[in-house]
Amino acid sequence: MSDQVKVAVAYHSGYGHTEVLANAVAAGIENAGGSATIISVADLETINWDALAEADAIIFGSPTYMGSVSGPFKCFMDATSKVWYTQGWKDKLAAGFTNSGSLSGDKLNSMIQMSVFAAQHSMLWVSLGVMNGNNNSKGDPQSLNRVGGYLGAMATSNADEGPDVAPPQCDRDTAQALGARVTTAAKRWQQASL
Numbered sequence: 552m553s554d555q556v557k558v559a560v561a562y563h564s565g566y567g568h569t570e571v572l573a574n575a576v577a578a579g580i581e582n583a584g585g586s587a588t589i590i591s592v593a594d595l596e597t598i599n600w601d602a603l604a605e606a607d608a609i610i611f612g613s614p615t616y617m618g619s620v621s622g623p624f625k626c627f628m629d630a631t632s633k634v635w636y637t638q639g640w641k642d643k644l645a646a647g648f649t650n651s652g653s654l655s656g657d658k659l660n661s662m663i664q665m666s667v668f669a670a671q672h673s674m675l676w677v678s679l680g681v682m683n684g685n686n687n688s689k690g691d692p693q694s695l696n697r698v699g700g701y702l703g704a705m706a707t708s709n710a711d712e713g714p715d716v717a718p719p720q721c722d723r724d725t726a727q728a729l730g731a732r733v734t735t736a737a738k739r740w741q742q743a744s745l
């Protein structure tokens with residue numbers, strides 16, 4: 552019998568930067584002993600809905616475009632309304648990550664959108680669980696959670712850099728930490744007696 556928790560990473564990325572984070576989240580899932588399935592939601596026709604239905608946890612990821620989740624990610628959100636109607640994802644764990652060009656970039660709004668979306672599905676939101684980095688005079692601008700957000704992993708990619716270098720390693724590591732945390736939480740949730 553395999554008790555390995557299944558964690559799906561459902562993401563959109565227009566230009567590859569958020570995809571880098573999706574891969575980092577998946578690495579964190581695998582390192583923590585979970586099984587990761589990465590699902591691009593860009594094309595609604597090819598989304599692996601079965602993998603999402605089977606997952607113990609789903610981690611959502613979107614770039615921040617115009618201060619909100621991207622259009623394709625919102626289309627995915629709307630396409631889950633049939634699942635919502637039957638509350639098919641109820642009691643799965645959920646978490647999120649986003650990425651933008653500016654340090655703030657209003658990406659908190661994307662995280663709020665994702666957490667409300669998860670709540671509509673009666674999922675249980677898992678926070679980042681990494682203390683704020685770089686908030687004092689001796690701070691390291693390359694520390695984990697350098698933007699100091701707690702709802703999820705929030706990365707920043709310089710607008711003039713490709714996904715080969717942006718977002719920087721600290722943001723990739725923050726995303727990896729999120730994947731590990733959700734996996735550990737899913738294991739606890741799986742083992743909890745009712």
Ligand SMILES: Cc1cc2nc3c(=O)[nH]c(=O)nc-3n(C[C@H](O)[C@H](O)[C@H](O)COP(=O)(O)O)c2cc1C
Binds near residue numbers: 616619650651
């Ligand atoms: C249509 C569009 C809107 C954007 N809006 C914002 C924004 O509101 N705030 C911000 O900081 N960056 C914004 N950006 C920059 C992206 O968030 C940034 O380039 C990000 O790395 C793109 O991720 P991706 O390569 O996964 O698509 C925007 C980019 C595009 C293309």
